Amino acid sequence: MPTKENEKYDLVEGALAHCWIKETNPQNAYAKAEFFVSKSDWKITKVEEYPIEVNESNFLGKDLRTENYLKAKSDGLSIAYVGWSRDGKTTTGPFQLKQSFEFPISEYIDNQKKLSQRGRCLHYENGHRCNEIIKAHSIQKNQSLSAIAQNGHVYKISSEIGSLKKNKGRLTYKKYGVNKVSTFLGFCKKHDNELFEPIDNDLLKPTDQQVLLYSYRSLCRELFVSENALELTKNQLEKGITQEAIKNMLSGYVTGKSFGLENLKRHKSCYDKSLLNKSYSNIKYVIFQSSQKPVIAFSGLFYPDFDFLGRELQNLGDQTQDLQLITFCSTPMKNGWAYLFAWHKTSSKVCVDFMRSLATMIYNNKSSLSDHLFRLAMTNCENLAISPKWWEKLNKDIKEKIADRATSMADIFAVTEQSYLMEGLEGISDWEFENVITNMD
Ligand SMILES: [Zn+2]
Numbered sequence: 001m002p003t004k005e006n007e008k009y010d011l012v013e014g015a016l017a018h019c020w021i022k023e024t025n026p027q028n029a030y031a032k033a034e035f036f037v038s039k040s041d042w043k044i045t046k047v048e049e050y051p052i053e054v055n056e057s058n059f060l061g062k063d064l065r066t067e068n069y070l071k072a073k074s075d076g077l078s079i080a081y082v083g084w085s086r087d088g089k090t091t092t093g094p095f096q097l098k099q100s101f102e103f104p105i106s107e108y109i110d111n112q113k114k115l116s117q118r119g120r121c122l123h124y125e126n127g128h129r130c131n132e133i134i135k136a137h138s139i140q141k142n143q144s145l146s147a148i149a150q151n152g153h154v155y156k157i158s159s160e161i162g163s164l165k166k167n168k169g170r171l172t173y174k175k176y177g178v179n180k181v182s183t184f185l186g187f188c189k190k191h192d193n194e195l196f197e198p199i200d201n202d203l204l205k206p207t208d209q210q211v212l213l214y215s216y217r218s219l220c221r222e223l224f225v226s227e228n229a230l231e232l233t234k235n236q237l238e239k240g241i242t243q244e245a246i247k248n249m250l251s252g253y254v255t256g257k258s259f260g261l262e263n264l265k266r267h268k269s270c271y272d273k274s275l276l277n278k279s280y281s282n283i284k285y286v287i288f289q290s291s292q293k294p295v296i297a298f299s300g301l302f303y304p305d306f307d308f309l310g311r312e313l314q315n316l317g318d319q320t321q322d323l324q325l326i327t328f329c330s331t332p333m334k335n336g337w338a339y340l341f342a343w344h345k346t347s348s349k350v351c352v353d354f355m356r357s358l359a360t361m362i363y364n365n366k367s368s369l370s371d372h373l374f375r376l377a378m379t380n381c382e383n384l385a386i387s388p389k390w391w392e393k394l395n396k397d398i399k400e401k402i403a404d405r406a407t408s409m410a411d412i413f414a415v416t417e418q419s420y421l422m423e424g425l426e427g428i429s430d431w432e433f434e435n436v437i438t439n440m441d
Pocket residue numbers: 121122123125126127129130187188189190191192
């Protein structure tokens with residue numbers, strides 16, 4: 001049924017929407033179709049048919065359908081409406097619709113920029129002396145970012161809305177100056193220098209203190225970014241969004257993000273306490289050491305939902321439970337680099353199972369450790385820089401596969417598949433790890 005805002009409201013009593021959606025599974029396709037139909041000012045009263053897989057041969061001899069199929073293939077989706085009139089005498093269509101509401105994208109971007117430039121010190125002893133907020137690197141700069149850079153530049157996911165539009169929603173990688181990568185205004189100069197001295201000016205030995213600091217930095221950066229994202233969306237909602245579908249989507253986002261942020265704050269207070277009391281051994285870690293030259297540098301974290309064997313570890317949708325957290329990053333070591341997983345001991349229940357599943361996967365299936373670690377970084381970390389030398393040598397096909405992986409991670413309509421850490425992006429990294437260091441029980 002058309003809503004009052006629908007441009008066909010006076011003419012049309014109802015319509016059937018035919019949706020062609022480019023997706024990897026029916027749930028995601030349905031979620032997308034539902035959103036885009038609602039966004040075009042319709043109230044969905046009934047679903048005639050749930051998503052089925054189609055290819056071009058399904059539409060042979062049907063020009064309009066083939067056209068829609070091809071449009072979806074290039075743009076991601078195509079929707080055609082066939083309506084019936086209020087007097088019940090005629091049908092109209094297929095037609096496509098203008099929406100009553102245009103999202104104020106430039107206002108949104110301005111606001112986003114303002115928020116990201118609002119510095120604040122996240123140090124556990126922050127206070128009135130934190131007056132000189134600096135651009136702090138969340139990825140180790142001296143030996144990690146600089147080790148992969150070429151003329152001071154690295155590749156990272158493009159943050160420009162324009163390029164997202166141009167590439168039909170697919171994320172792309174773009175070259176940036178090292179100082180534009182991984183920095184955030186999350187510490188004052190004094191605290192940043194003092195606190196991170198053991199990791200900024202020294203290679204990972206590792207000591208518990210160093211690991212705790214790496215993990216803390218990932219956490220603080222995520223907290224900074226999440227607070228901004230949440231405030232941005234809340235501001236937008238407060239300014240008033242007349243379109244129900246968009247309002248619902250943003251409200252859903254706010255609910256999920258608030259829950260994630262509450263959990264981040266709880267984790268940060270555990271880290272704060274451990275740092276304040278110098279109880280560095282509260283950090284648990286697994287380090288994979290490689291003597292090769294690194295080709296990517298990253299720092300991130302996530303709430304492990306499924307493990308490497310596809311088993312559920314915690315239900316991220318259950319807001320009555322506290323979420324357990326793991327951080328991971330690349331670090332420079334004496335003879336090469338390391339892939340470091342770390343967690344506060346209060347998250348050991350989930351994180352130990354998570355790390356054990358990786359060991360089991362490697363041992364039982366003889367699958368490659370480097371594939372698993374590469375896949376995890378590319379899927380769960382947007383704060384990641386790539387060596388231009390390495391990236392520019394990859395063929396187009398592989399670059400697209402990597403971009404698709406990152407896109408699926410950012411897609412709000414996508415349901416995480418239980419097996420998402422089990423397969424994908426095989427044979428790309430060619431990493432070799434000679435050594436594992438851990439203080440896990
Ligand atoms: Zn400070």
